Structure formats: structure tokens, C-alpha cells
Amino acid sequence: MLHPRRHRFPFFLRTLLAACLAAAIAWAGNYSYSATHKTQKSVEHVLAVLTAYGQVCDSGCKYWGPGVKEFFRLEHERTPTRWYTWSHVQSGPKHTKYFSEVTLTQNADGGFKFVVRQLQEKDKALAEKLTQVTKKEHAPVFDVATTTFTVKKTDAGAEVTQAIVMAATGLVTMFPGKIADGMKEGCVATFKNIEK
Secondary structure, eight states: OOOOGGGGSOHHHHHHHHHHHHHHHHOEEEEEEEEEEEESSOHHHHHHHHTOTTSEESSSSSEEOTTEEEEEEOOTTOOSSEEEEEEEEEETTEEEEEEEEEEEEEOTTSOEEEEEEEOOGGGHHHHHHHHHHHOOOOBOSOSEEEEEEEEEEOSSSEEEEEEEEEEEESGGGGOHHHHHHHHHHHHHHHHHHHTO
16 A cells, blocks of 8 residues: 655655754854954044044945945934944845844943944844835844943053854854854954054
């Protein structure tokens, strides 16, 4: 007696497929990197560099942004201390496009804290609204991506600490070395841009 076609799919292939799907679901990674840079540039100069939207890209712009194809600030719901940005970044053949929320907190000592938080699954309604407003896609590679700049005023200029926290699931986690290199390269780019 012949079995229905669906049962003739070889057992080892069904087992392999199930194992691969389980592995893809199980792959999860948390990544972090932090670096500090001392500069003779002023705190105001550092903030101007961090907010130089439209002047940051991988090649041909005033400031270097590794893999950055497009990067701009939205006017939608913008305030002096909170706004949104959109980024298009290419790493090899992979493109990622996403919105981020930026918050700026000035400190009494003259420094500031600058947080760039990629919109996450919990921000789905907001991301959809920003997509409607800008006609830009929100399709991030990482589940979580937050960069915090802590800038302290010093007698000589400023001290800038850049801390990156990322989390991902799925196939991207198969390349932890590339993720680590990308975070380091991002910090190097920030510090080089500050010195311009």
C-alpha cells in the first residue's frame, strides 16, 4: 500500500529541517562594546558632530559613517530634546533600514547624554506611523540596538564615552565576529569625526 505523498518525504530530511528551524529560533546573541575618547574639542563641537544629519555617509560626506547610504532627522514630532532619525546602512550585500529615537539630556556640569535607540517590536505602531509620514521602510536586522554617548566637559575639552548594546536572533547571530568588528568600527568613526 502506498502512503500519501506527504509521508514519503524522507525522514532524515524532515529531521534535518526540524533541527535547522529549531537552531534558527534558538540562535540568540547579546553584544556590547564601549570605548572612551579624550579630545581638545568642545562639548558643543561634539554635539554638533553627533547631530550632523545629512553629512554622514560611507564615502563622499564630511563625516564618515561605515556603510551609511542615507541618514537624516525627521521633523515629525521633533522637540529640542527628542527626535527620530532614519538610517539606511549596507554591510556587504545586506541592507538594513530603520528608525531610531534620539534623546538628549543636558547635564548641570556642561556635559550631556545622547541616546540613539533603534525602534523595536514594542514600537511597531510608531514605526508604522513614521513609515507613513516618510515613505521609508523600517526593517532592522537587530532586535535591539542602542548607542549611548556620555560626554563630560573637561579642562582640556571633552571626554566622550560611546557604549553600544545590541541583541539579535536568527541567522545574523552566526557572525559574532562581524558584529563585534562593526561596533568597534562605529566607535572609531565617531572619534575620528569628532577630531575634524
